[in-house]
Amino acid sequence: MRAVRDLLGQIKDAAALCEEDRLVRVNQAFRRLFGLHNPSPSLSELLAPVPEEIGRFEARRIHPLEPPLLLEGVLLPWRGKRRLLLLWERSSLEHQEKLDLMTRLAGEIAHELNNPLGGILLYGNLLKEDLPEESPLHQYIDKIIKLATRGRIIAKTILSLAHPEEGPRETLDLNVLLREMYDLVAEYRVLRQVEPVWELSPEPVLCRGIRSQIERVILNLLINAGEAMEGRGKLFLKTGKRDREVYFEIRDTGPGVPPSLRTRIFEPFFTTKKHGKGTGLGLSISYSIVTRHGGRIELEEARPRGAIFRVHLPALEYENEGTGSPHR
Ligand SMILES: Nc1ncnc2c1ncn2[C@@H]1O[C@H](COP(=O)(O)OP(=O)(O)OP(=O)(O)O)[C@@H](O)[C@H]1O
Ligand SMILES: [Mg+2]
Structure with missing residues (x-):
């Protein structure tokens, strides 16, 4: 959890870790943007529409006192059902700055995903080797290996955004x-x-x-x-x-x-x-x-x-x- 707190703390824009509609953790900028005091409300009380899919979105801020505000954001995968949500006022950030921020975050997330995926592949392959040839379980293990490989390719692609492969x-x-x-x-x-x-x-x-x-x-x-x-x-x-x-x-x-x-x-x-x-x-x-x-x-x-x-x-x-x- 410390890593998450550090990460959220470093982000200048409003950022929150959420699990479905629940806010698990938010940073200062997020509190400021929504005028939040404890206890935190759910995401659907703050944003309309609530983003559901990974990727970019636009939404309106719901605020008890302030007028509606158009926000842009990105929803990124975190561990399990958790998602990292980043929000900024439409065109309040310079384009390049926004690109840099997203690139850096994407890189960190991909890095976090790469290791567990490597483990899944390794143990999947070990299990496959030890399984009798006629076992019906091969089809499931093959699926696991295939999906984990796909995950790894995606994580590598994201990593290469921040650190393209080097060469002469x-x-x-x-x-x-x-x-x-x-x-x-x-x-x-x-x-x-x-x-x-x-x-x-x-x-x-x-x-x-x-x-x-x-x-x-x-x-x-x-x-x-x-x-x-x-x-x-x-x-x-x-x-x-x-x-x-x-x-x-x-x-x-x-x-x-x-x-x-x-x-x-x-x-x-x-x-x-x-x-x-x-x-x-x-x-x-x-x-x-x-x-x-x-x-x-x-x-x-x-x-x-x-x-x-x-x-x-x-x-x-x-x-x-x-x-x-x-x-x-
Ligand atoms: N030649 C093109 N003609 C029309 N639209 C394009 C063209 N190239 C890119 N785009 C638009 O730009 C978007 C972003 O392109 P980008 O290559 O970054 O991502 P993607 O192709 O959607 O996904 P990925 O490349 O990661 O598989 C595309 O989804 C599409 O809307
Ligand atoms: Mg493309």
Whole structure:
């Protein structure tokens, strides 16, 4: 419990640990936001609607004296049935600050989850080895192992948001990376029937970076494009050089991103995909990788329809100037 108290204490925004409708523990900012004195009421007396699913939400504050206030927040998994709730006044926090906070918390939670999941996998595998081959219990153990593995993959993905995998910085040709990553996912369900249109620069498009990280960004964008088109349409893959930068561009013929969501899609856990389909981490991880490389991601509307995600990185020859090297 101490760890939780320390964690809640460090958070500047309103934060609470809850179990269903019950508030288990809240921080100062939370008390202040709701004008709370002991004993604490339940969540449904404070917020409407009460968030139920993990992820981002918006809700109104219910306060005995103050007028209603529009709040934004995020509900994160904790242990068992417990959830960590973070709340802030709509647009009261700078966007970047909010991203940083959520990234840090997500990392800590993923770390907490990773160890017990590792234990479940280990004991699951030991049990499987000792079980007679003909035992009907194998099917249950296989399920346990499969689900724990899935949990671990999710925890690792979240961890990589705060600490992307490291590696040596190499000279990379974006033409080559884009082709390789496309080949890797071309047979993936959402891309199998999509027609690729190549618009690669005839010259190599060189920059310096951590290969696995840049590959990750490309994969995230390719999969998003496929998912947005629901498996049908055209995928334009382009590379080039402009001023002191190189870029690659992934354009789809899906519905595009509505203007109201343009900045939100880069926030961790923001997803419009059905429950269990998307974790909302792809773009936030990509954003953090590209910024660490001294680059930026642009989002543009495609005509007549679709989204263009363009990633700029410092060109190889300018890489050592200014923002060229990854910040740590
Ligand atoms: N090419 C695109 N066209 C339209 N909307 C997009 C596109 N790419 C991303 N989005 C929107 O941005 C949201 C966030 O994308 P992000 O990759 O971060 O998460 P996700 O794809 O929902 O889940 P995850 O990547 O973790 O599986 C998506 O849910 C979708 O609403
Ligand atoms: Mg995604």
